[in-house]
Amino acid sequence: MNYRHVFHAGNAADVMKHAVLAWLLDRLRAKPAPFFVLDTHAGIGRYDLDDQAARRTGEAVRGIRRVLSRPVDGLPDCLSPYLETIRSLNAEGGDGDPIRHYPGSPWLARSLMRPDDRLLLAELHADDVRTLRALFQGDRQVSVHHMDGWLSLKAHLPPRERRGLVVIDPPFEAPDEYERMVAALAIAHRRWATGQYLLWYPVKDRATVWRFHQMLEDTGIPRMLAAELCWSDDDRSDRLNGSGLILVNPPWKTQETLSTMLPALQKALDAGIGPVGCHWIRGEDGSTAL
Template sequence: MNYRHAFHAGNPADVMKHAILALLLTRLTAKTAPFAVLDTHAGIGRYDLGADEAVRTGEAALGIQRLLQAAEAGRLPPAAAEALAPYLNAVRTSGGEPLGPIKGPITSYPGSPCLTRAFLRDDDRLILAELHPEDAQTLKGVFRGDRQVAVHHMDGWTALKAHLPPKEKRGLVLIDPPFEAADDFDRLVAGLALAHSRWPTGIYALWYPIKDRAVGWRLHQRLEDSGIPKILAAELTWNDDGRVDRLNGSGMILVNPPWQLDETLGQMLPALHEALGFTQGIAHVEWVAGERIP
């Protein structure tokens, strides 16, 4: 439990992950029936971009701040701007930032709990699991008195057993481990298999780091072999040289993705790659199981 996301909040991996999360939440709100969201590795909820940890790495300047500059300068293609709008609006409103024609840089960044909270309606619920004791206490403080949010100091993999299926029958599970342990990819596959067996109709979003490309390919193969019928993979990479000692990209596994999400991501991710100023790597969307892109 050495990983602390405060050093990395708002970086390109966060931007890609949370932009997709916002799309999923937007689709869930399109229907009137209530939904539940389970976030298995929740963190502290919100991050101060002026804190020493964030300033020391400067990763937000290369991620969310750069994307906001591109959006506010009108440099995003129309389809991508529309797809990214729910995410960018939630980033600002969840941190109390003003929504005006000239907005400038942000001073705080919402983790997935605060980002998700921005989309909840009166009957929707958010269930948060965080194992780090200090982070769990911080998270409880963020949502103290919020009847729609439950914070549990518990292991995220255990949360999949404890909180699925939800009573609402609709919703989303975000699985975003820190990948500190050597077996985290194994636990990702096993955790998804368990969760899907308990709630096969839920939407699942699983984040994974891209360092060694062979690890990602093996993950896709194991998921294809799992028997889960509908799995979409989205990846955004920014290095081509094959070094495995650094983060080269960000990946998302999406189970039961909403209709035409593959097409939306096919437009959004290349624009995101360009807006973040990457000159290497690619944006890639493919079906691991089930539907195929024509």
């Protein structure tokens, strides 16, 4: 599977992932102490939905464009940080298209930061690095590093800030990406056990997801919550059936919030076929639900 961001910007998986990310960032900024964000596979930061790569798949039509066509009063408040960031980004364009530009995780993070917060972006593709550097040129709160995202976890953790979030969203180009993700999380957590972590994974066949969750449980890392939003039954492994997230050290009331957010997104996406919800892989006391 190749899930480079530029070809899938604004699709249903992005909507789910970025809505949760924006809510987590909004919770971080609710406390006065500065926070740090590390994005290990940053992409280009911001996407033009009229670009050839995005138009080739047209996935935003069934993703963010569909969500934004819904009445605002029909969506829960927990989606506000995400939707307001998108509207703010597109209000700057003035070209009449309500959603021409889509914010990747770097843009979302930067938009929700305060003056003392800090963002570090790691990206391996040279062209994407040049685009990122141009996008955040002169911004002292953002640093862009041309490096393997997995290595960035060793190089940049722990941060000087005591609070923060690590976003791990690989393109799933390698066949052992699940194993690499689990190993990387274990290393990162040993270096910064109090940080929050958000890991994205594709939901294709259920057996692969079960094995992935079991590998995570076997690390012994406490406070791991799994969340999924699926738009197809996972009886076929030759397609993307849904979007999954692993949240480590999630803030208070995360499970309650996602229990409202995810069904609302599924409805807004007209994706009411597959399963949706969240459960603890390991609870706060280290207990398992598997």
